[in-house]
Amino acid sequence: MGRFFLPRKWRMPKLVLGLIIFEFPFTVANLALFGIAAPNTYRTVLWRVGGELGFNSDPSEVAYAAYNYQKMEIPLVWSSLNTNYNMYIGVVCMFFYLIKFTLWLLHIFYPIISLILHVCLAALWAASLYIQTAPDTVDPAHQNKGAPWYITKSCNIVSDQTERGYCMQAKSAFAVSLIMLITYAIFIGLSIWSLIPTPEARAAHDSKVAEKKAEKELYASSPYDQEMTAEEQWQHMWELQQLPRTPGTATGHAPWAKVPATPRTTAFNQLQGAPIPQAHQEYYAQPGSPMVAPPQQQQTHSPPQQTYDPPQQTYFPPQQTYSPPQQTYFPPPGQVPHESVGYAGVAPQGQQEYDEYLYDGKGKGTAM
Structure with a gap:
């Protein structure tokens, strides 16, 4: 053949x-x-x-x-x-x-x-x-x-x-x-x-047939394949394809599909007193599970509640002081300024500053 x-x-x-x-x-x-x-x-x-x-x-x-x-x-x-x-x-x-x-x-x-x-x-x-x-x-x-x-x-x-x-x-x-x-x-x-x-082609064909026969015998000698039927193997391969490549990145009904966790992570969390997540309790509570914590070591831990009080701030508007500009009065030529004349913004020494210049209460000016 x-x-x-x-x-x-x-x-x-x-x-x-x-x-x-x-x-x-x-x-x-x-x-x-x-x-x-x-x-x-x-x-x-x-x-x-x-x-x-x-x-x-x-x-x-x-x-x-x-x-x-x-x-x-x-x-x-x-x-x-x-x-x-x-x-x-x-x-x-x-x-x-x-x-x-x-x-x-x-x-x-x-x-x-x-x-x-x-x-x-x-x-x-x-x-x-x-x-x-x-x-x-x-x-x-x-x-x-x-x-x-x-x-x-x-x-x-x-x-x-x-x-x-x-x-x-x-x-x-x-x-x-x-x-x-x-x-x-x-x-x-x-x-x-x-x-x-030709003899060379026949030898190459015989070697290829021998390799295929060895692969077939190796596949038939696997105890895993002997324990499972062809339909069960197909179902198993389909289930493996449904697993996410990165924990927690895919959606599904399995516990690891929602919260990423490994047996080492769960073990360290239990040693530190952290509770088992709700999504993993049903999985780790099954008989034969590698990470089943004894009843006396299971603790209930409530995380501290923290209240955030925002800082109160008071707004103070900047104070501004208005200083009117100073003006200098120069009288017309030929007139000598009176000693008692006051100018707006500039007052003689020892006298009160007025907005209008005065002539001792006489003339056109009026006292302020």
Whole structure:
């Protein structure tokens, strides 16, 4: 059982890459040539030219038989299947070529995939070559049991330039079809050769099988896995995933999900006389719990109540004293100030200061 395996590496990867690159221009040429030929660009023309030269039947005979209600089949090589089928093959080959090249770039174009793909494509091209070389025996006087004349003979026997060009296109399409079939046959041979394992590949496979077997035995020998069923293991793994990575950062119904605590934290709190938090009492009160405090050591501690009295502050507005500006009076020229004249803001020595100047109670001034 372990000795049978399918290698995933090619024997000659450079040759495979060269074939992939070599296939691309012929795939494009095949698609172009049969696209031009479809649906009936030159098929009937070549049939008529071959009938005139006596190489095969003439299309007028088929038309004459149909006009007289006589049954006369169209030869397969001159039927519409010849051009339409090959055009469809060209589209399919281009599609699978893009897939094949993508798989090669991704390093997953294994020999087994190449074998299956190229066997199918080679079968399509073999059928295409059979249709292109089908015999023409509908006319007893002009029977052709081999390939049509444009393949077996030179195109120079035709005098008309347009008909000669059609002959060369049909000959090129047949040559491209043959090259495609040969390319796929080489792919099939390389795939089969690469699927035969070498001694080095077989040894590497045996070592890999031995490693997997050892891992399986190690997994089966675990007593933990033997005690739990597959469903219980899945449930356990699911519960482990639900645990928070950091205590107290996740929400849940477990005691540690609300208040972060460890056995060491609880032990030191009990030694200092701190009570067990309410969220942990149910957990630590269970039988078998590592941190169950004896009844006589459990104390009830009420934290001191503190009252905060904000300081009283009294606001005293700043006192301001207004001092009027001092003014100096200068009398007009020619006048001598009287000794008893007082000026606003400036009073003589030993006298009271007035807002208005006075003349001993006489004149315009008035006593204040």
